Amino acid sequence: MNKIIYLKQEVNIGDIINFQDLKLTLTQEIVDNNPNLFEVKKELLFTTEDGVDIYKGDRVWYVNYLYTLCGGNQVYDKRYNHNAFTWFSTKEAAEAWITANKPEKTLEDYENILLKDTTNLYSFNNVTIDLRFLWDVFKEKEPKLYWLKVLQLIADDLNGEWRRAKIRDSQAWFIGKQYESNLDDYNSIGAKKHNTVDYGLVYFKDRSSCEKAISLLGNNIKYIL
Structure with a gap:
């Protein structure tokens, strides 16, 4: 709350003050209309x-x-x-x-961020349920879901303020196969560009960011593609 100083004393809205030979209830209007008499100190x-x-x-x-x-x-x-x-x-x-x-993060750093992700805290009837521990289960049972989440964290970090356009009229980079091959062949994976962004893909602002994500994920990319 802002402090109001009048005649070297602190007063509050609603106080009774001596104002121009009258006893008045102090209002915000009186304060605003008499800046030479009232000093307002912001909190x-x-x-x-x-x-x-x-x-x-x-x-x-x-x-x-x-x-x-x-x-x-x-x-x-x-x-x-x-x-x-x-x-x-x-x-x-x-x-x-x-x-x-900003430190250079490792893949393990991004995985650990999942444990800090408060979007996995759900409240129901004044009870908070922490579902963050489920990521360890997803890593084993639902690896695609797990690694997509990690990839999105990497993209959010590397992209900074950049966001893909909401309309399909801007360029963006994504991870894809360079040619038809077995996904176990890590060398077949590369940064690819869409001239019009699509929904359902994790996008990067430029080629170098996309390639850095590929390097971080390594062979775990096979779970995503």
Whole structure:
């Protein structure tokens, strides 16, 4: 809540004050119409990673556990200072932090991210059910589903802010067979380009990102294609 200072004292909306020789109930309208008499101090919500104090209505950017840049949103209360994210006052500061801190991930790192994926937490009748442990089961029993999920995590990470167009008019890269061959032949797999994006495929923003995903997955690609 913002602090209101009147005659060097803190007052609140609804207080009875002496105002121009009258006793009045303080309203927001009185405060707004008399900025020379009332000093409004915004409530400090939190301080960003780049050292900037954030107040109600300020715009912020944040980086999630995948080192993906999000935001540009206005904040209105302290709930926005969620410790699952790293907050910044500008997009440029967030991008510089990602460049300086983002580690090179291994395939095992992406698999471990599944255990942090809170989209697998379901609440029903005030009871939270954690289904993240099922990924170990899926890896053995439903490997295609498991490795598709890992591939999507890799794509989300490597693509950054890039997203495929919602309409079928943009180029994007995906993993496919280079020629008709046995999928056990890892060398037959490569980065392929669609001039118009389609639904149901995991896309990458450029060839190098797609090829990096292929390298990370290795022979596990056979479970996907």
